[in-house]
Amino acid sequence: MTSMRRRTFLGLLASSLAPLQVRAEETLEPGYLGSKLAAGELPPLDDRLPNVPRLVNLGAMGRKPGRHGGTVRMTIGGQKDIRLMTINGYTRLVGYDETLQLQPDVLQSFEQVEDRVFTFRLRAGHRWSDGHPLTAEDFRYYWEDVLLDKELKPGGPPPSMMSGGKPPVFEIVDEFTVRYSWDTPNPEFLPRLAAPQPLPILLPSHYMRRFHRKYQDAVRLGALVRQERVEEWTDLHTKMSRTYRPENPDLPTLDPWRNTIAPPAEQFVFERNPFYHRVDEHGRQLPYIDRFVLNVSSSAIISAKTGAGESDLQVNGLQFTDYTFLKDAEKRYPIKVSLWKQIQGSRVALLPNLNCSDEVWRTLFQDVRMRRALSLGIDRHEINLALFFGLCQESADTMLPESPLYKPEYRTAWATYDPDEANRLLDEIGLTERDEDGVRLLPDGRPAQIIVETAGESTLETDVLELVTDHWRQIGLSLFIRTSQRDIFRKRAMAGSVIMSVWMGLDNAVATPDMPPYQLAPSSDDQMQWPQWGINYLSMGKQGSAPDLPEAERLVQLLNDWTRSASTEERRAIWTEMLGIYSDQVFSIGIVNGSRQPIVRSKRLRNVPEEGLYGFDPTCYLGIYMPDTFWFDEDA
Template sequence: MVTRRTFLGLLASAVLPSPLAAADVDNEPEYLADWLRAGQLPHLAKRLPKFPRVVNVAAMGRTPGHYGGSVRTIIGSQNDIRFMTIYGYARLVGYDRSLTLQPDILESFSSVNDMVFTFKLREGHKWSDGQPFTANDFRYWWEDVILDKQLTPGGGALELRPHGSLPRFEMLDELTVRYSWDDPNPGFLSTLAAPQPLIIAGPAHYLKQFHKKYQDSIRLASLMQENRAKKWQDLHIKMGRSYRPENPNLPVLDPWKNTTAPPAEQFIFERNPYFHRVDENGRQLPYIDRMILNISSSSIIAAKTGAGESDLQATGIDFSDYTFLKEAEKRYPVKVNLWKMVRGSRVALFPNMNSADAVWRDVLRDVRVRRAMSLAIDRHEINMAVFYGLGTESANTVLPDSPLFKPEYASAWIAHDPDQANALLDTAGLAKRDDDGIRLLPDGRRMEITVETPGESTLDSDVLELVTDHWRKIGIALFTRVSQRDVFRSRAMGGRIQMSLWYGLDNGVPTADMNPAELAPTTDDQMQWPLWGMYYLSRETKGVAPDVPEAAKLVKLLHEWEEAASSFERAEIWHNMLAIYADQVFSIGLVNGTLQPIVHSSRMQNVPDKALYGFDPTCYLGVYMPDTFWMKEDRPNA
């Protein structure tokens, strides 16, 4: 058999001995001094794995730092503590800045034909409570979580069973596990590297106390009452949730660990004394001791950031806040950088082809209508008026930063051509107009379309105001409805939305080995086809099958990608899907390559001046390793 890719986790074997040899008292964080003096923590050499991950900070074009400091950031709700899991970006395998997969928590991994994956753990690696992290943690998650029908009634994540069946799991020894499929699963590694990663291991020594198989029934009932859980499986899920780390007692492998139980207005994350990364000088990462997350109303995060109340802010602020934030540099010790957003479009319009309104549903399924709506929009005006000309007028597709980019995807049906748009609508059977020039639907109603948005940015209303004028010229009356995000999503999934304004493709910088599922109906929260997505997500038990041939073709191509045996084949499939998606205008992209403000303390070092910014695959700040950021001057801990 051919080994398609094998990566070793010893990133710079020639320098490994020196950091380990230097792991002495001089490299201990002062923050841990009291625990060390009291004998409550072992010294650094015994806290680190035998072969830690060595991050050569200087080779990244940055400056090796020193320990210390607390960093404040602002979040919009308690749920947003998940940003710490995303920013910390500790994954079994993860992307580097060039979006190449490499081992992180793992010491190494190998893949044979994308069917057999072998993972080697780091000897001596420990959870944040000092307990060993071993293959037994994978075995527990496999045998007692995934295979337990009460904990996992659906049969396991779809990423684990892309062809319907779960893999075979083997624990080869205390540090080695293997997952084997009979058919290729090329998306497996990328799901482990995702912002919300596929979980295949957990701290067995801690979680067993919440599992019916291991815990005395009386004690389990007491724990359920104590933690307000009606079922033992609800208790296990609540106490073991790692993506949104609300349980301060849950051992983690992240650079910082939560110390605050909810509900709270402030969450404090402290350095993990057993974190597995060190710099080239043997200093354990992270450099920063504490991350302090203060909850505030989402609507005033930008104002608070501009008032100097945040030392590191990426979420809750937008390009529309840039001028105000830039002015703050004159008043407070902060710096504002602009990173390039990786979304396929900063905002996009999503015609709902699953609309509950049968007339509108048929109209929006006509590709001539979708193309006409796209051609009527003056993207240059939007770019100049809303983004100061700094974005790129484009369909909702991949960016030039992606190896899959082709100019014809970006330019598909985006030329501002009202005449062609009017002609397309006429040929689509929508030629009749009323006295105001508004076209009439087949049932005689005016062609009045309501575009719904969660209204989380003033950019949304600015863009829709311009589109309203553009569409009025082709006989379409646009109205805007704003609702809260949860209500907005619920209405979209229920077919009660005709069209929505939302972000474009999450991942605008994919490689051939990244899953193209976003281009096909695969989830029930895709605004243009939620019922088709539900059909795929539920394994054809809910929702409805796609009955537009091109949408069904996208699902077929996705299955072909999942079975492809090489990156070359996967790239060809990606291009087929991108071509169909662009030509069919399943979403109407406007402008991409827009800029995102990143605000940080002027004392904070190693924050890139320019970078790619997005949820997937860059994990916002995650691939730029915030554990290597450091404060040039310490602020008093507060």
């Protein structure tokens, strides 16, 4: 499509929708780019947009089209948190909308056949942030020159690009169309592309070639290696190509804002991408906001800084316990505080380690009656009232009502307060003897003292455990809290030294059938209830130990069935069986879910929803609500 056809598209767009009420001096061009446009450093808007931009109809979403301009201040707890711009900016080949359905974004369209063959069509005329065209060559470069390069990727393509043990066949159909084909279904492919840390399948090849041995002169490449203070050309290529944590300001991007400052720094400035591919219903290029300024501070004082009016948009670094303080700050500063629903299966969960090295505790925890007794012995209503003002849902660790997979019986499974039944189950197991303090004795004569370990990053976890301590005392169990740093805590858990830990519940409690159910089966070494089984899955049987509990074995089998499934109906049936097993077996002990996350914004900042779902995956923090559509109302 030519520039004339692009102008025709925008003209039809403007004539088909109600005109935007704008000030006389406003145009479709962002004022922030005025000097570069005047100097001829940038082409006009018609030549910066794809031939068919992505249209974001804000009116249909219940929001108002906005105006360009303004700088948003945010506070981050460390330099690594610049990744929040990649997550919140949420620009993906395909991405979730607010209903958690996949939509083309950077892609103009995509087609899939039996979840085996995926054809991606780019938007002709789409450009990287430096103005260079985005084409199929950028996909070819990543496939052939990165993934298949034995020095850059000794392990070859990642697991999510393998199906039936084989990688895809990659094809370039034309300049703007590529295809990935497998012999067997790969239902994980699209969800991984839409993830917070998306599966990379392309890079700006025109820029990255200068760091690749295949395209760069050896002398020049050696000089670049020394300049960037790395050891090998492969380290150089990796360093310069990071997209999730955008540390290289020169790396072209497709995101709404691009970083302009390399670390180390105390402040990072992200400027608007002049070639961004989205427009509102009036043809106005997104994003509306010109700049994000991220100020590095201590995580411990982010809430204090936010309450002092030092942020225009702040989510990270805030907890529900900050809500009263932040709400009071509304009286002194022009800020607005909202509460969104967190998407974890449980805000706090207790995880008995079924792989702990203590044989007595391991045997007890692998008995479902023990896990059920522990869950029945917790008074969730008291915890909800005391720590969450009654705003949460008392629940097992499971799906939220917002998920199409939700069932009320999952929420109540072994999650009502019933100390009499808990005591009966513990007696049935054989823990009938008690010491002089009323604490049950283990089969080897030790008192039943459960040491719950925590990373010590949340006072809320400690507050919950103190209440659980009282509850479990009523069923003859003694609870002690041990705090350690996160890295040490994880290493101890994987080594079997931790018998029980406290963490969050399921990461994604708003799942759809087409999202991978890894969280319900032993599949990762950071799952504290079965780390050795998770390591075994990750290493394909080379490390750790295979599950020896029938229900856990079934979960792994169902997970493998999901990865080979070819229809949503099949995947729904798999999810349903997995959720049923996970809830009935109480592999993690949930307490409450639907907890609230404070969202603080300037009172002038528009299009920030009053209510929303907040979490990492799949909502990408603010991402599915499209921060590129947020705008400052200077008339407010």
